[in-house]
Amino acid sequence: MTTNNNYCVIMAGGIGSRFWPLSTQKFPKQFQDILGTGSTMIQQTYQRISDTIPNENIFVITNKEYTDLCRSQLPLVPAENIVGEPMMKNTAACNLYMINKIAAQNPEANIIVLPADHLILNEKRFTEKIELALELAKENDYLVTLGITPTRPDTGYGYIQYLPTKKAQYYKVKTFTEKPNLEIAKTFLESGDFLWNAGIFIWNVKSILKCFNKYLPDMVQQFNSCEYNSKREEECIELIYPKLSKISIDNGIMEKADNVYVIPADLGWSDLGTWTSVYDNAEKNELNNAINSKNILSYNSTGNIVLVKNKNKAAVIDGLENYIIVDTDKALLICPRDNDQMIKEYVNDLRNIKRGERFM
Amino acid sequence: MTTNNNYCVIMAGGIGSRFWPLSTQKFPKQFQDILGTGSTMIQQTYQRISDTIPNENIFVITNKEYTDLCRSQLPLVPAENIVGEPMMKNTAACNLYMINKIAAQNPEANIIVLPADHLILNEKRFTEKIELALELAKENDYLVTLGITPTRPDTGYGYIQYLPTKKAQYYKVKTFTEKPNLEIAKTFLESGDFLWNAGIFIWNVKSILKCFNKYLPDMVQQFNSCEYNSKREEECIELIYPKLSKISIDNGIMEKADNVYVIPADLGWSDLGTWTSVYDNAEKNELNNAINSKNILSYNSTGNIVLVKNKNKAAVIDGLENYIIVDTDKALLICPRDNDQMIKEYVNDLRNIKRGERFM
Numbered sequence: 176m177t178t179n180n181n182y183c184v185i186m187a188g189g190i191g192s193r194f195w196p197l198s199t200q201k202f203p204k205q206f207q208d209i210l211g212t213g214s215t216m217i218q219q220t221y222q223r224i225s226d227t228i229p230n231e232n233i234f235v236i237t238n239k240e241y242t243d244l245c246r247s248q249l250p251l252v253p254a255e256n257i258v259g260e261p262m263m264k265n266t267a268a269c270n271l272y273m274i275n276k277i278a279a280q281n282p283e284a285n286i287i288v289l290p291a292d293h294l295i296l297n298e299k300r301f302t303e304k305i306e307l308a309l310e311l312a313k314e315n316d317y318l319v320t321l322g323i324t325p326t327r328p329d330t331g332y333g334y335i336q337y338l339p340t341k342k343a344q345y346y347k348v349k350t351f352t353e354k355p356n357l358e359i360a361k362t363f364l365e366s367g368d369f370l371w372n373a374g375i376f377i378w379n380v381k382s383i384l385k386c387f388n389k390y391l392p393d394m395v396q397q398f399n400s401c402e403y404n405s406k407r408e409e410e411c412i413e414l415i416y417p418k419l420s421k422i423s424i425d426n427g428i429m430e431k432a433d434n435v436y437v438i439p440a441d442l443g444w445s446d447l448g449t450w451t452s453v454y455d456n457a458e459k460n461e462l463n464n465a466i467n468s469k470n471i472l473s474y475n476s477t478g479n480i481v482l483v484k485n486k487n488k489a490a491v492i493d494g495l496e497n498y499i500i501v502d503t504d505k506a507l508l509i510c511p512r513d514n515d516q517m518i519k520e521y522v523n524d525l526r527n528i529k530r531g532e533r534f535m
Numbered sequence: 536m537t538t539n540n541n542y543c544v545i546m547a548g549g550i551g552s553r554f555w556p557l558s559t560q561k562f563p564k565q566f567q568d569i570l571g572t573g574s575t576m577i578q579q580t581y582q583r584i585s586d587t588i589p590n591e592n593i594f595v596i597t598n599k600e601y602t603d604l605c606r607s608q609l610p611l612v613p614a615e616n617i618v619g620e621p622m623m624k625n626t627a628a629c630n631l632y633m634i635n636k637i638a639a640q641n642p643e644a645n646i647i648v649l650p651a652d653h654l655i656l657n658e659k660r661f662t663e664k665i666e667l668a669l670e671l672a673k674e675n676d677y678l679v680t681l682g683i684t685p686t687r688p689d690t691g692y693g694y695i696q697y698l699p700t701k702k703a704q705y706y707k708v709k710t711f712t713e714k715p716n717l718e719i720a721k722t723f724l725e726s727g728d729f730l731w732n733a734g735i736f737i738w739n740v741k742s743i744l745k746c747f748n749k750y751l752p753d754m755v756q757q758f759n760s761c762e763y764n765s766k767r768e769e770e771c772i773e774l775i776y777p778k779l780s781k782i783s784i785d786n787g788i789m790e791k792a793d794n795v796y797v798i799p800a801d802l803g804w805s806d807l808g809t810w811t812s813v814y815d816n817a818e819k820n821e822l823n824n825a826i827n828s829k830n831i832l833s834y835n836s837t838g839n840i841v842l843v844k845n846k847n848k849a850a851v852i853d854g855l856e857n858y859i860i861v862d863t864d865k866a867l868l869i870c871p872r873d874n875d876q877m878i879k880e881y882v883n884d885l886r887n888i889k890r891g892e893r894f895m
Contacts, residue, residue: 196849472884474870474877483867489556491881493870498854502867507843509860509869510834510853517834521851524832 180283181309183228184273186374187217187237187245187291188260193449193515195522196506197482205292206244209447210457211467211482216447217291221249223298224289227305234277235291236260236269261416266374267427268419271387271398272412278380279403285312286383288376288424294456296443304440307344308377311436318386318429319377320348322370322437323444328360331448333372333425336363337437348435351425370437372425373444386432394419394427450499450515454480480512540643541669543588544633546734547577547597547605547651548620553809553875555882556866557842565652566604569807570817571827571842576807577651581609583658584649587665594637595651596620596629621776626734627787628779631747631758632772638740639763645672646743648736648784654816656803664800667704668737671796678746678789679705679737682730682797683804688720691808693732693785696723697797708795711785730799732785733806746792754779754787810859810875814840840872 191204198204205217214222217235224233230251237245239259246257258276260269270288277284287305295301308319322335333354337346351372355363363369387395397418401411429435445452457465457480464473465480471490473479478497483490485504492500499515501508506525510517551564558564565577574582577595584593590611597605599619606617618636620629630648637644647665655661668679682695693714697706711732715723723729747755757778761771789795805812817825817840824833825840831850833839838857843850845864852860859875861868866885870877 470885470888472881472888474874474881488864489866489885491866491868491870491885493874493877493881494858495869500867500869502862504848506849506851507860507862507867508851509855510851514834514853517853521832521834521853525830525849525851528830528832 179232180281180285180313181228181287182232182234182277182281182284183224183287183289184270184277185217185220185224185233185235185289185291186266186269187235187241188263188269189292191292192519192522194453195518196503196508197484197501199505201240202244203241203292204447206241206248209453210294215248216293217245218248219295220289220291220293221252223295223301224287224305225251227302227309228287231256234258234273236273237291238263261413263421264416264419265421266424267391267394267422268416270376270383270424271391271394274380274383274387275398275401276403276408278384282380284380285309286376286378286380288374288378290374290446292447293373294443294445294447296456297441300440301442304438304442305377308438311345311438312377312379312382315436316382316385316434317378318382318432318435319345320429320435320437321373321375321377321440321442323373324439324441325364325369325371328357328364329371330354330357330360331452332446334360334363334369335372335437336369337439339368345436345438348429348437351430351435370439371444373442373446374425376424376429382434383428386428386434390431391420391422391427450480450501450518451512454499454512478512539592540641540645540673541588541647542592542594542637542641542644543584543647543649544630544637545577545580545584545593545595545649545651546626546629547595547601548623548629549652551652552879552882554813555878556863556868557844557861559865561600562604563601563652564807566601566608569813570654575608576653577605578608579655580649580651580653581612583655583661584647584665585611587662587669588647591616594618594633596633597651598623621773623781624776624779625781626784627751627754627782628776630736630743630784631751631754634740634743634747635758635761636763636768638744642740644740645669646736646738646740648734648738650734650806652807653733654803654805654807657801660800661802664798664802665737668798671705671798672737672739672742675796676742676745676794677738678742678792678795680708680789680795680797681733681735681737681800681802683733684799684801685724685729685731688717688724689731690714690717690720691812692806694720694723694729695732695797696729697799699728705796705798708789708797711790711795730797731804733802733804734785736784736789742794743788746788746794750791751780751782751787810840810861810878811872814859814872838872 187205191198194204208215233252235245235257242259312319334352336349338349397415459465462477467482468486471481474493476492476495481500483502497512547565551558554564568575593612595605595617602619672679694712696709698709757775819825822837827842828846831841834853836852836855841860843862857872
């Protein structure tokens with residue numbers, strides 16, 4: 176296998192409002208060291224793929240507001256590979272943009288699509304599965320995805336049901352599902368043929384373009400009006416973006432296509448979609464507090480996540496159980512871990528205060 | 536009554552460690568606007584006395600570390616009246632220093648001694664009682680103190696027992712007591728002849744010097760070696776201070792003297808000695824949260840004091856009942872109101888962390 180045809184697209188356009196106040200519109204989650212490991216989420220994503228894909232074949236698609244941030248955090252990725260969208264249009268549009276851009280360079284390209292802000296603990300297995308997926312996508316007219324072996328009936332994830340045949344390294348996908356309720360999630364887990372949808376896709380540009388032509392022909396037509404990797408690309412993209420429909424790659428393509436294959440992968444994966452999932456994945460002390468600095472003291476407190484962005488700042492917490500405490504220069508959040516889905520509401524309420532926009 | 540003989544000494548030497556993290560060694564409580572009223576505690580104390588005493592007769596005794604801070608907060612007080620002690624030696628020494636300094640200017644002086652960091656809501660009554668006290672101290676060989684009419688069996692204050700005679704404006708003091716336990720405090724309150732010791736004293740320099748000579752003659756001897764209001768004063772003070780005993784004016788003089796008189800005064804007084812007393816005296820919203828900025832939102836929370844020093848910073852608290860939340864650039868404190876006496880311990884523990892000194 177020559178690696179020259181293998182590409183990676185890191186999707187880094189989210190604003191991560193569920194991680195306020197650490198994640199803000201100016202500095203979203205993917206650019207933060209949310210677990211305190213010493214590298215940001217997008218840097219971890221880059222490092223994870225950089226053994227498999229050479230730097231010149233790694234692309235980042237983000238909002239144009241974040242291209243400078245991406246370039247400063249990923250100095251080894253060529254600056255021209257870091258592409259800014261003029262507005263948010265969900266994942267079908269950004270994927271088709273990058274497919275066109277890469278296909279214009281290399282019509283034989285195989286592309287790995289990775290969200291910028293997910294956690295994967297088992298990097299070795301990730302590399303193995305990605306290499307298998309690239310092989311499958313190269314040799315077959317398949318859309319390939321990695322499905323995460325579920326460890327609990329999580330209602331925060333979409334699920335992929337596959338057609339169980341004899342034990343194999345990959346399976347044909349029967350259906351993509353939306354986030355289930357707990358009852359349904361439990362039956363998914365019991366049935367054994369459901370995997371978590373991690374939003375990791377691998378496809379050859381020919382296969383995926385065939386599907387876009389079939390299921391989103393209007394979008395294809397818009398993108399076909401641009402000349403990629405030229406001086407006029409940006410101007411053309413600015414022109415067509417307002418006309419594109421806001422649809423996810425899951426809804427627009429994956430749920431409809433009949434050539435989707437899934438590779439079950441036990442990756443130690445989390446989408447780190449909430450503070451609770453960060454708590455679950457963070458290192459905890461003997462009292463089950465996840466604390467990001469030695470200058471934080473806790474008394475009579477267990478099960479808390481305490482993140483003080485300024486590590487020189489002292490903090491004392493006393494008498495708190497299962498709370499989220501996040502402190503930045505701009506804002507302080509103290510709320511029960513169980514209320515982490517309220518954070519978007521807090522931020523909205525703050526926006527309604529005069530001059531509140533500054534906080535998000 | 537000519538006011539030329541009337542002086543005031545504001546005692547502003549404390550470090551207020553119970554108000555960490557707002558109050559720090561560099562910026563103690565008396566220099567903070569702890570209730571969010573728009574003026575600091577020492578400014579309020581100055582304003583309260585400045586109708587009665589002319590600026591040139593107002594003195595401030597503080598640690599020499601804070602003389603600049605005092606001068607910037609009290610620009611109308613002559614700079615040379617703001618005096619720095621070379622080290623902390625409790626209240627007998629600082630009183631005797633100021634008595635000597637003022638007596639050298641005016642041997643007929645009557646002095647009002649006021650702590651810099653107490654709250655008094657009823658300023659009109661304060662002025663009336665102070666004027667009565669000055670009159671008493673001028674005409675008699677009395678040490679006069681204001682005693683606060685107690686409103687609850689508080690165990691955080693010292694009490695003054697007086698000899699109840701027929702109803703009068705002032706009474707002879709029977710005894711000064713230390714902070715009682717709750718049982719004893721209740722009997723004090725029931726007996727009706729106990730008042731809170733607010734540390735407010737009024738005396739003529741001759742009367743108080745007579746008592747110092749009698750009860751603390753060694754200290755008098757040390758101070759007599761200096762020449763006051765001269766160029767050599769500071770140097771001499773530096774020399775004698777290390778030799779002075781650390782004793783309070785209460786223990787050293789007031790408990791022993793037999794010419795102490797108390798004026799009962801219902802002043803709306805608090806020593807604001809703890810965050811709980813600040814909570815009690817602060818303005819509260821409909822959910823009984825005392826909150827210092829409009830950028831603080833609370834959900835499912837009652838009975839909290841939330842003080843975010845940077846008023847442009849947003850804060851969200853959810854699910855907290857009866858907590859103290861104080862946020863500064865340097866530190867964050869979250870603890871139950873009932874644990875406010877633990878704060879000195881927190882600060883000590885932080886000091887034990889490497890480089891922890893910076894927090895206090």
